[in-house]
Structures are given as structure tokens and as C-alpha cells.
Amino acid sequence: MTLKRRWLTLAAIAVSLAADPLAAQNPDATRPPSVATVDHVVALVGGQPITASELRARLARLDLPAHAPATLRAEAAREVLERLIDERALLQSAQELGVRVSEADVDAAALEVARRNGLTLAQLREQLPTAGLSWNSWRAGLRDELVLQRLREREEARARVSEAEIDAWLRERQRPSDPAQVALELAQVLVPVPEGAGAEADARARQQAEEIARRARAGEDLVAMARAHTETPQAVQGGRLGLRSADRYPTLFWDAVRGLPPGSIVGPLRSGAGWHVLKVLTQQHIELPSPTVTQTEVRHILLRADGDAERAQALRRLSELRARIASGQISFEAAARQFSQDTSASDGGRLGWASPGLFVPEFEQAMDALAPGQLSEPVVTRFGVHLIEVLQRREVPRSAREQREAVRALLRQRKADEALAELARDARARAYVEIREPAP
Structure with a gap:
């Protein structure tokens, strides 16, 4: 058997079940009955309603701070409602395009949601009524999620990425100029120079740093040398300074290592703290696949x-x-x-x-x-x-071929995103949309 890749991910389906399988889907279920909000229609899309409870359930996934300003909550509600309208229009478009989901697909997805939340399917089904959800309505929502995923699969299957597009994408990211777009990890050996030290002490420190750099370029492990020679807090980690965006490193370091491949030794470099010898552990555009x-x-x-x-x-x-x-x-x-x-x-x-x-x-x-x-x-x-x-x-x-295939998959996903956005715009333009009241 070959288990071919199918671009269905249940993470989005299960995300609202991550902490409390029921309260996340129906936030009103955790409220006392006296303050439960009466459900009503907030929008119509092609004659199909979007209810206030649907909107509140989707808002609950955002995990907004409890004391978020009212303006922030109102803006989030408007954005979520817009997404729900787009989704409802896409579902209608999917039906027109003949996109179907079988009962077996819904069954498998329901089992996966239960498994990811440490429940059996029977346990999940038993708990749904306590959240004000019927089994049939929950399955209907799950089916909608799957239809939208299937629609995405359709667009990804139609997307074509040429070798020239991959070449151009890689070229743009091989030597990025914006340090915020570069994932960088350095190791260092610092030979400190005390503040106010004279020229002789500075020269001795520089000579020691030059010797460390020479040994590192000859093949000795700089990470091991850092443990022996440096007095920084990172010494126990072999002088590793951590993987971060390059703009979070000192400008002195970024200017010295920009564009250099992993394994490169740089220095000595003089800062106010002393003389640094650096080794590039990782340097790549944040969008490039992991090596x-x-x-x-x-x-x-x-x-x-x-x-x-x-x-x-x-x-x-x-x-x-x-x-x-x-x-x-x-x-x-x-x-x-x-x-x-x-x-x-x-x-x-x-x-x-x-x-x-x-x-x-x-x-x-x-x-x-x-x-x-x-x-x-x-x-x-x-x-x-x-x-x-x-x-x-x-x-x-990763082999060079695997790197290119990873880039191809990324570009295919982006093309699918663009195609779905265009499909949503078209579907919404053709559907009658009525927003009955401002989002709660």
C-alpha cells in the first residue's frame, strides 16, 4: 500500500476541542443559564443563516484576553464574521462544483477528533448535549470543515509550479537584505577586555582571540573551545547564542556574518566587551525549508x-x-x-x-x-x-532535490491560497449577503 499524501488536516477541526472539547465549541455552555445569550441570526448568505452562537464559538477560538478593550473585541468580531461569510459562500460554491464528502470521511474525522482529545467516539457523543450541541449538528459542522479542506485539495492539485519559479524564489532568499527575515544562530568565544584596560591588555586579548580563530579555522570545535575559554553566561551551552531573527543580534555580528554559510568562522571582532570569535551555526531565510x-x-x-x-x-x-x-x-x-x-x-x-x-x-x-x-x-x-x-x-x-520539492509544495500551497481567496470573492459576489446587525 502507498499512503499517498492527502491535504486534509484535522488540526483546525480539533483546535476548538484542545482544552475543553465542549465549552470551546459552545462558549455559552459554560455560562450560568441566567446569562446565556439567546441565539439569533446575524447574517444571511444565499439564504443560509449565520447565527450568533456560531460567531461566538469562532471568537472563542481566538482566545482574546479577558480584559481586552471593547474596540478590539468588536474588530475581532467583524473580522470573524467576514470569514464566516466567506466560508458559507465557499461551501455553496463547493456544492456547485460537485465537491462531496462521504459519510466514511465524516466518521473518520469524528474518530480523529475524539482520539486527539482523549475520548472514545461514544464518550464524545455523550458529552455533546451538555454543550447544547446535537450529534447531527456537530457532524454537519464537521462535514463543512471537510468540504472546505476538500476544496483546498482541489485547488492544490490544480496548482502548477515551474522550475523557473522555484529558481526565482530561491534566488530571492539566498542573500536576504532584511535581517528580520533571516533565522540566525551563532556561537561565540569572547575574550573579555576590562573597561579602561590599556593598549597592552587589549593586544594580549586580541592575540588570544586570533589564536582561537586560527584553531577553529583549522578544524577545532569552537563550541568546545567556548566552554573552556569564554566567561559569558552561554559558556555552558558552548557559546551558543540561540536561534533568533538576525535583527535581534548586535549589528556588529550581523554585518560580519551576513550571507556566510553555516560553519563559517568570523573574527576576531572588537566590541565594548572585548574580542569575539563567531561561528555561524544556522543562517537562512525564515521561509526556506529546514536543511x-x-x-x-x-x-x-x-x-x-x-x-x-x-x-x-x-x-x-x-x-x-x-x-x-x-x-x-x-x-x-x-x-x-x-x-x-x-x-x-x-x-x-x-x-x-x-x-x-x-x-x-x-x-x-x-x-x-x-x-x-x-x-x-x-x-x-x-x-x-x-x-x-x-x-x-x-x-x-535534505538533498538538493528534496529542498526543491519542499519549496514546490510551499509555492503550491500559496497558489492554492490565492485561488481560494479569488473563489471566495467570486462566490460572495454572486451570493446575496445580508448582515442583519453589527457583530456582537
């Missing part, structure tokens, strides 16, 4: 399932199998060979080393949450139900 990537070695057991009955049976079987593996009654490898319905079964369920983006989001999110040696709970994807085990992780450099 390394975390890979995960993973294996799984897959039971294919079509429909609710088969999915429920697969969940039950894998829960039982997980308990047997955890208790040592059967090894993961043996269980995969015996029960998995994937082509990886013959190799004990091994899927090899995976870079981010290889698997569908539901699988990848569950995998990323595991420590090496840890078993997941059963995970539902469009391929079926999985039991996942992470074997180990490693950091590897």
Missing part, C-alpha cells in the same frame, strides 16, 4: 473496512490485538504477518523510513504522537483501520 528533516521508521497492521459495520469490527479486533501485543502474547511482527491486509504484511508490517508528508494526515498525526517503541490506538483512515508502532527516528540532511 534537515526528521524521518520515522514505522510499521503497521491494516484491516480494510468498508462501511460502518466493518469499521466497528476492525476497531474491535485491533483493540484486542493491541492488548495481546502489549502483554507480550504475540509480537507486532508476527501479528502483522498473520492479520494485516496490507502488502507490508510479509515484512512484518514495516513501511521503512518515512519523511513528513508521505502518509495521509490521520496516519501521520497518530505516528508523530508516538515515542519510539510505543503502540497507537486503532487509527481510521480512508484505507481502513491501522495499528501503528514507531521503531525509531533520525535527523537527515
Whole structure:
């Protein structure tokens, strides 16, 4: 099986459930009944209502300070209402374009929301009425989220990024002139010169710094030398000054290291504190992909399932199998060979080393949450139900090709954003929009 990347992310769906699965979706549920706000329609989009409770629920996601000024709250409410209007218009456009979400997709998303909040689906369903939400209305909202994600997938699939566009984007970011756009980390050895020291003391300090720089350029580890020679608070970290935007470093440092590749040794440089020898640990435009990537070695057991009955049976079987593996009654490898319905079964369920983006989001999110040696709970994807085990992780450099593909993915996402914004503008222009009252 190849778990092809599908650009559905449940983070946005689950974000309102992160702290309290119910109160975040319905802020009025946490208020005493005497002060609960009566629901009413605040806007109509193509005849479809947006209610005050929907607006309040979305505002709750912003986590505004409790004592935020009324003007700030009013502005936030207006912006959120505008986004809700755009979303409602996009949903109507998606229906016209034939974008559909199956019941199985909604089921899988509901299971993922429950899992991410430490609940079973039954527990989540039982708690919804306490927040004033029905199961059907909650699923309808979840379906809307998925439709919008599917619409985004459509635009990303249509987006084309040429090699020339990648070249131009990389060229613009190889030597950025704005330090605020540069992620920079330096290590330093500081040879201090006391205030008021004479020329002789300054010369001795400079000579010591020059010797440190020479040794560093000859291959000796500056980070190790920093622990031995520098008296700054960063000495125990090997003189590391921290990863930050370059504009948060002294201008003296930025002017000296601008444009230099990682590993470069600079100095000695004179400041009011003394003589500095610097090593560039990281320097790149903040939008450039990381030069390394975390890979995960993973294996799984897959039971294919079509429909609710088969999915429920697969969940039950894998829960039982997980308990047997955890208790040592059967090894993961043996269980995969015996029960998995994937082509990886013959190799004990091994899927090899995976870079981010290889698997569908539901699988990848569950995998990323595991420590090496840890078993997941059963995970539902469009391929079926999985039991996942992470074997180990490693950091590897990105190849030049992988760097370009990461840039291609970024540019494709930006083009999709632009296309969706244009689609929203068009959909809103065609829909009748009536704002009935100012946003609360």
C-alpha cells in the first residue's frame, strides 16, 4: 500500500476541542443559564443563516484576553464574521462544483477528533448535549470543515509550479537584505577586555582571540573551545547564542556574518566587551525549508473496512490485538504477518523510513504522537483501520532535490491560497449577503 499524501488536516477541526472539547465549541455552555445569550441570526448568505452562537464559538477560538478593550473585541468580531461569510459562500460554491464528502470521511474525522482529545467516539457523543450541541449538528459542522479542506485539495492539485519559479524564489532568499527575515544562530568565544584596560591588555586579548580563530579555522570545535575559554553566561551551552531573527543580534555580528554559510568562522571582532570569535551555526531565510528533516521508521497492521459495520469490527479486533501485543502474547511482527491486509504484511508490517508528508494526515498525526517503541490506538483512515508502532527516528540532511520539492509544495500551497481567496470573492459576489446587525 502507498499512503499517498492527502491535504486534509484535522488540526483546525480539533483546535476548538484542545482544552475543553465542549465549552470551546459552545462558549455559552459554560455560562450560568441566567446569562446565556439567546441565539439569533446575524447574517444571511444565499439564504443560509449565520447565527450568533456560531460567531461566538469562532471568537472563542481566538482566545482574546479577558480584559481586552471593547474596540478590539468588536474588530475581532467583524473580522470573524467576514470569514464566516466567506466560508458559507465557499461551501455553496463547493456544492456547485460537485465537491462531496462521504459519510466514511465524516466518521473518520469524528474518530480523529475524539482520539486527539482523549475520548472514545461514544464518550464524545455523550458529552455533546451538555454543550447544547446535537450529534447531527456537530457532524454537519464537521462535514463543512471537510468540504472546505476538500476544496483546498482541489485547488492544490490544480496548482502548477515551474522550475523557473522555484529558481526565482530561491534566488530571492539566498542573500536576504532584511535581517528580520533571516533565522540566525551563532556561537561565540569572547575574550573579555576590562573597561579602561590599556593598549597592552587589549593586544594580549586580541592575540588570544586570533589564536582561537586560527584553531577553529583549522578544524577545532569552537563550541568546545567556548566552554573552556569564554566567561559569558552561554559558556555552558558552548557559546551558543540561540536561534533568533538576525535583527535581534548586535549589528556588529550581523554585518560580519551576513550571507556566510553555516560553519563559517568570523573574527576576531572588537566590541565594548572585548574580542569575539563567531561561528555561524544556522543562517537562512525564515521561509526556506529546514536543511534537515526528521524521518520515522514505522510499521503497521491494516484491516480494510468498508462501511460502518466493518469499521466497528476492525476497531474491535485491533483493540484486542493491541492488548495481546502489549502483554507480550504475540509480537507486532508476527501479528502483522498473520492479520494485516496490507502488502507490508510479509515484512512484518514495516513501511521503512518515512519523511513528513508521505502518509495521509490521520496516519501521520497518530505516528508523530508516538515515542519510539510505543503502540497507537486503532487509527481510521480512508484505507481502513491501522495499528501503528514507531521503531525509531533520525535527523537527515535534505538533498538538493528534496529542498526543491519542499519549496514546490510551499509555492503550491500559496497558489492554492490565492485561488481560494479569488473563489471566495467570486462566490460572495454572486451570493446575496445580508448582515442583519453589527457583530456582537
